[in-house]
Amino acid sequence: MRVWRDNWLLFTIVALVLCVATILLPQLRLLSASVIGDGGSFSMVHRGSGLEPVPEMSDQFQTEAVDKGNALKVTRGGGFALDISRMDRQTLRLSAAERIGTTDDGNGHLSLQLGGSSLAVTQQAPRGLFNRTAPDPLSASQEPDGSVVLKHAANAYLTFNDPGTRLTISNYIDFVTGNETVKATLNSLFISLSATLIAALIGVSLAYVVARFDVMGTNGIVFFATMASVSPPFLGAYSWRLLLGRNGVITNGLGVDFSIVGIHGVIWVIAWLVFPVIFLLSYSAFRGLDASHVEAAESLGANPAKARFSVEIPLAMPGIITGLYLATMAALSDFGTPRIIGLDLNVLPVLIYTSFLSEAGRNPALAATGSVVLVAISSLFLMAQQIYLAKRGFSVVSSRAIDRRPLSTTGQICALGFAGLVLFFAFVPHMTVLVTSFMEWRVGLPRFAFTLSNYTNMLESGLTPAWVTLSLGIAGTAVAFALGLGIAFVLVRKRYAVLAPVLSVTVMMPYVIPGTVLGIGLIMMFNEAPLQLTGTWFILALAYVIRNLPFTVKASEAALRQVHPALDEAAISLGARPLRVFLTVTAPLMLAGAVTGATLTFLHIVTELSSTIVLYRPPWKPMTAVIFENTLVDADFGVSAAQTILLMMIIYVPLYLVVRYGQSRRIENA
Amino acid sequence: MSRYLALAAAAMGAAMLVPATASAADLVVYTSHGETTSSPILDAFKQAHPDINVTIVRGGTGEVVERLRAEAGNPTADVLWGGPTQTFEENAALFQAYESATDADMVTVDPNHIWHPYTVLLQPIIVSTKRVSADDMPKTQDDLVTAKWKELGSLIIPDPAKSGTGYTILSALSGDKGWEFVGNLAKDARIAPGSDDAFNAVRDGEAAVGWINEDLGAKWKAEGLPIEVIYPSDAVTGQVDAQAIVAGAPHLDEAKAFIDFLGSKASHEVVRDATIRRSARADVTPPTVLPELGSLNIVSPVDPRPVVVARFQEFLSK
Amino acid sequence: MPDILTNPGRPQGCEVAIESVSKAYGPLTVLRDVTMTIQPGEFFTLLGPSGCGKTTLLRAIAGFHPINSGKIAFDGKDVSRLAPWDRNIGFVFQNYALWPNKTIFDNVAYGLKLRKVPKADIAKRVRNALQQVQLKNVEDRYPSEMSGGMQQRIAMARALVIDPPLLLLDEPMSNLDARLRVSLRQELRDLQQRIGVTAIYVTHDQEEALELSDRIAVMHGGVVEQLSRPEDIYARPQTRFVAEFVGDANFLEGRVAEGRFHLEDGRSLQLAEPGEAGPATLFIRPERLRLVEAGQGQLDATVSDIRYVGRSWVHKLALGEALHVWAEAPVKLNIGETFGLGFEAATLLRAA
Known part of the structure; x- marks a missing residue:
């Protein structure tokens, strides 16, 4: 068998099976949940004032009063008809053209059989606050004439539910006609596009200035932007609210009647959250320009301004567009910011989360439908980006790096001022948290009194979340990276027919799946034996690996393309088998270029919020979940601030090490 | 290759065992009580039972119940602590009965012994003094139905679909004043995704007026925050807060010990003194800063939750 | 092949037999029914322009x-289905393919480690191999610290240290400058002769091929x-392509009849071996074309252009309106002068 002889083919098949099971199937599961509806239900309330239908709680069935207050007729397409009339305050008679069957399993689960379908009957009865007796239970008895007599509690709501399932697009119809859902969708689109626009204005112009002019401290600016790009996602919202909320430190201090809470605040905070990615990609695009392209324009008489808009920006466009796309995606799928600073603002990720995880308004079908819509919007953005890149799919291979233009003193001051201002805004949240972590917190608000108690409390209450975060970060990075390396190798070097393209598409899918949606999909998929993973450390690790796989595969592919195939073949010709070639030659060579990628994966994992908040269960509760919850519940933020500082150390120390030492031993490749 | 696979499998297997062993000595409590409300009790419990290590998972009532539902059959939690009694009744299948000796000492009791009363929690009106002048203070629930609130920063209502407190308030008010009243309330109101969001919004002045759990309101008032807490003269909504043992709890003995402790007179004195809540024990007097129950018209939920959620949804989509 | 590993004496080069080998990438056929046999110890070159299939054949x-x-x-044993790592060959790549992250020692020792050669022997054999390619004390350095020529030698040492019976070289000198190439050629040839390994060498450089090879395909x-x-x-190129690709050439179209070669304009000339009658192309190298005084040769031609190429002058000689030949002479002639041409060294190419 070829499969057994070719280790890589075996790996490809195993990787494909794993990816399909953990990426594709949960999404299909979500999709199917969005097109499956239950068999419908109807409700009525039976009080002293009479028997009334409750149309808000009826679906598929029509209930109409025949004798107002005394009798109802229930119908549904397909010939179903049921008559219900009151006998006394707690008794109803149910009759139909045919005989009605009843079953009672003794545990209070009562059901009726009628017209080929089964109806589960439940009652909900009010109970006084200090009442010591329970409502009367529900019971049904068969009458000789085929009707059923139903006894229930006083003043009860009775719900008849058909547990059958059917294929339906009604969830989608509800989605596009519902006030809340349409608003949430429009809000999401508006926020993501306008935040990206603001971030693009800041990010692209700063990138241009820093890339093309000889600005002092360029490395520092780029490093700070990199730091900002891996900030914990909820940090900004909380800090800005603390400063500029109606009761914020600054608004109170200045006595102004202003609040950042609302859609404008969400846009503002998200713009600062996503600007670094636009800046970094635009910066490298501008740095990647070939000097001769610009010189050619200049030799033909273009002044710098003309060359900028006719040559430099168009040539850098693929990089800028990629940055814009990533920013839009981040903005679209951000859960933390709108949840914290939006107050009553509804956006898709929050809608999905709350309709999946809430006590009574729980609506998995709505969550699934919202998820599908969100993934569809993301996919449209991706398609737009791909179409743009395909049309203008050139890559500028820089043969001679462009020289930075010198700046006059005034120019230098302006450029530094601009960069300083941008970085100041980007780091306002970090500074806020640092300062407030040393402040005393009372009833959810900071007081101007220095204290270390937040840190001592953090140490006392245990560092378990830090360990959970670290273990997930390290294990997730290792697995995502090993898989990423292997898959990239298969995609770049092996290119198996059918398998490789399918693997490639599957592995890239999480690119368009927001964290909330991914989490819900995983719960739907892995909540039952034998694949019961919910509530374990593994499901978090799995989510993190999946979410980072597109990134690690792309990074490894890039690294692999730098490794000339002859380097592999040299080892093969000397007698090394494929796996050995990979382990002793290819992987070490890729690794050198890919450590940065691994670090970023680690940083993504330890700051991941949107899938964490859906998936975590104790005792596996990562720091992001702890901090986020504390910002919402009435807990004091002090300890959370201390934890955020710890999280930032977990993030920024490795980042600094990689930036400082990662590039020092550059390996020339063949 | 097979060697590597075997190694990987062994490593996976070893790692799988970790969660099971790590939780062996723990009692896992899901709670909707905040840090300030829960830690005095937890400290007292730790003193009484130093051998039991309590792990706390916090979330809104809706969130923690949903976790329980998702975990049904394979629960990690032992106790759900917090949430109105209705929540426990609606989700009775998620919990198991336990007849605690302390149940008899309470002002109310679950005849099925699923839930065990903890506190009586009223929801007076909270007003932001940043937004509302003394002349405009509401005195009754009826006063909340006027157009002026929209100009001042709106009334904020916790979504009953996502908040147990929101449900209690709306169900009780609809029972007392009818659904039309609730419809009028909802007309110009902002809807918060959780009760804490609603409370904090009024505290910070993001919204003008809302309701608050009385213990938190008393604490905030004592801290001098810019709020006013008002017990409306026509009706005050209230709920009984409870706890229950999760069905299939992995640490049943510890869970029973916790339930018994939460019902004890000692812990209810802590409840009264440290958290400013009305104990559900008949023999514990209410905190001095709170008004006597007898002086108030207490209304409690009437319509069940799905009805309230569905009806409220109807108002919102109008 | 354990004998190769343990046998302290060098193995003989092996015979490589290629029988009817074809290879296509989809619709594109790159090798058509190629058959050849390379003798043990032979230095064999595959020569041709890019895209001719020479590298594909080498890699096959x-x-x-x-x-x-x-x-x-190889030596009569069919290796067509054998994996490359089981073929025991030395391969030198165009870009050397030295692993940039490994020291020179680790690069060269790689094949020995795979063969589980004892540690002490590895050090000795690596040192020997490097000595063979004239390198000393470079073991601890990295490829990026070495010049192109040194990298090429290291690549050679890495391929040879495992004592392969067959050494395959894929344009190993194409990245080197002209002078270095010339000096390395001789070294390579000496080394191959000394070891006795069979070498198959791919190049598009005809000079290199002519100088190095025992035989050329x-x-x-x-x-x-x-x-x-x-x-x-x-x-004696057998086809016009070969004649054109290797060295400079003059071609004159015409036909053979009655023992003479007739140009298309009617003029004819006497040949030593005219062969059969019929259409043919006359071929002669510029340096073999004899220049004599006007009227003394077989055809007369007038100098119309002159190019200096260093060792001599190459003259364009017009035979008629659109017909000319190139002739090499040690002295510079004058434009406009007429000479007689001697075609004694010419051969005839016939369409296959």
Whole structure:
């Protein structure tokens, strides 16, 4: 068998099976949940004032009063008809053209059989606050004439539910006609596009200035932007609210009647959250320009301004567009910011989360439908980006790096001022948290009194979340990276027919799946034996690996393309088998270029919020979940601030090490 | 290759065992009580039972119940602590009965012994003094139905679909004043995704007026925050807060010990003194800063939750 | 092949038999029914322009590309289905393919470690191999610290240290500058002769091929145009492609009749070996064309252009309106002068 002889083919098949099971199937599961509806239900309330239908709680069935207050007729397409009339305050008679069957399993689960379908009957009865007796239970008895007599509690709501399932697009119809859902969708689109626009204005112009002019401290600016790009996602919202909320430190201090809470605040905070990615990609695009392209324009008489808009920006466009796309995606799928600073603002990720995880308004079908819509919007953005890149799919291979233009003193001051201002805004949240972590917190608000108690409390209450975060970060990075390396190798070097393209598409899918949606999909998929993973450390690790796989595969592919195939073949010709070639030659060579990628994966994992908040269960509760919850519940933020500082150390120390030492031993490749 | 696979499998297997062993000595409590409300009790419990290590998972009532539902059959939690009694009744299948000796000492009791009363929690009106002048203070629930609130920063209502407190308030008010009243309330109101969001919004002045759990309101008032807490003269909504043992709890003995402790007179004195809540024990007097129950018209939920959620949804989509 | 590993004496070069080998990438055929046998110890060159299939053939011998049909045998043993890592060959890459993250020692020792050679022996053999390619005390350095020529030698040492019976070289000198190339050529040839390894060398540089090889196969469009000793390739090309690709050439179209070669304009000239009658192309190298006084040769021609190429002058001689030949002379002639041409060294190429 070829499969057994070719280790890589075996790996490809195993990787494909794993990816399909953990990426594709949960999404299909979500999709199917969005097109499956239950068999419908109807409700009525039976009080002293009479028997009334409750149309808000009826679906598929029509209930109409025949004798107002005394009798109802229930119908549904397909010939179903049921008559219900009151006998006394707690008794109803149910009759139909045919005989009605009843079953009672003794545990209070009562059901009726009628017209080929089964109806589960439940009652909900009010109970006084200090009442010591329970409502009367529900019971049904068969009458000789085929009707059923139903006894229930006083003043009860009775719900008849058909547990059958059917294929339906009604969830989608509800989605596009519902006030809340349409608003949430429009809000999401508006926020993501306008935040990206603001971030693009800041990010692209700063990138241009820093890339093309000889600005002092360029490395520092780029490093700070990199730091900002891996900030914990909820940090900004909380800090800005603390400063500029109606009761914020600054608004109170200045006595102004202003609040950042609302859609404008969400846009503002998200713009600062996503600007670094636009800046970094635009910066490298501008740095990647070939000097001769610009010189050619200049030799033909273009002044710098003309060359900028006719040559430099168009040539850098693929990089800028990629940055814009990533920013839009981040903005679209951000859960933390709108949840914290939006107050009553509804956006898709929050809608999905709350309709999946809430006590009574729980609506998995709505969550699934919202998820599908969100993934569809993301996919449209991706398609737009791909179409743009395909049309203008050139890559500028820089043969001679462009020289930075010198700046006059005034120019230098302006450029530094601009960069300083941008970085100041980007780091306002970090500074806020640092300062407030040393402040005393009372009833959810900071007081101007220095204290270390937040840190001592953090140490006392245990560092378990830090360990959970670290273990997930390290294990997730290792697995995502090993898989990423292997898959990239298969995609770049092996290119198996059918398998490789399918693997490639599957592995890239999480690119368009927001964290909330991914989490819900995983719960739907892995909540039952034998694949019961919910509530374990593994499901978090799995989510993190999946979410980072597109990134690690792309990074490894890039690294692999730098490794000339002859380097592999040299080892093969000397007698090394494929796996050995990979382990002793290819992987070490890729690794050198890919450590940065691994670090970023680690940083993504330890700051991941949107899938964490859906998936975590104790005792596996990562720091992001702890901090986020504390910002919402009435807990004091002090300890959370201390934890955020710890999280930032977990993030920024490795980042600094990689930036400082990662590039020092550059390996020339063949 | 097979060697590597075997190694990987062994490593996976070893790692799988970790969660099971790590939780062996723990009692896992899901709670909707905040840090300030829960830690005095937890400290007292730790003193009484130093051998039991309590792990706390916090979330809104809706969130923690949903976790329980998702975990049904394979629960990690032992106790759900917090949430109105209705929540426990609606989700009775998620919990198991336990007849605690302390149940008899309470002002109310679950005849099925699923839930065990903890506190009586009223929801007076909270007003932001940043937004509302003394002349405009509401005195009754009826006063909340006027157009002026929209100009001042709106009334904020916790979504009953996502908040147990929101449900209690709306169900009780609809029972007392009818659904039309609730419809009028909802007309110009902002809807918060959780009760804490609603409370904090009024505290910070993001919204003008809302309701608050009385213990938190008393604490905030004592801290001098810019709020006013008002017990409306026509009706005050209230709920009984409870706890229950999760069905299939992995640490049943510890869970029973916790339930018994939460019902004890000692812990209810802590409840009264440290958290400013009305104990559900008949023999514990209410905190001095709170008004006597007898002086108030207490209304409690009437319509069940799905009805309230569905009806409220109807108002919102109008 | 344990004997190779343990045997302190060097193994003999192996015979490589290529039988009817074809290879296609989809619709594109790159090797068509190629057959050749390379003798043990031979220095054999595959010569041709890019795209002629020479590298594909070399890589097929190495096993990097599976072949569609045919057979490749080393010393009579069919290796067509053998994985490349089991073929025990030395391969030198165009870009050397030294692993940039490994020291020179680790690069060279790689094949020995795979063969589980004892540690002490590895050090000795690596040192020997580096000595063979004239390198000393470079073991601890990294490839990026070495010049192109040194990298090329290290690549050679890495391929040879495992004592392969067959050494495959894929344009190993194409990245070097002209002077270095010339000096390395001789070294390579000496080394190969000393070791006795069979070498198959791919190049598009005809000079290199002529100087190095025992035999050359000139390839074009996936087929072998001619397989001969270098002197035959140069002096007696069998096809116009070979004649054109190797060295400079004059071609005159015409036909053979009555023992003479008739140009298209009617003039004719006497040949030493006219052969059969029929259409033919007359071929002569510029340096073999004899220049005599006007009227003394077989045809007269007038100098119309002159190019200086260093060692001599090359003159364009017009035979008529659109007909000219190039002739090399040690002295510079004058434009406009007329000379007689002697075609004694010419040969005839006939369409296949």
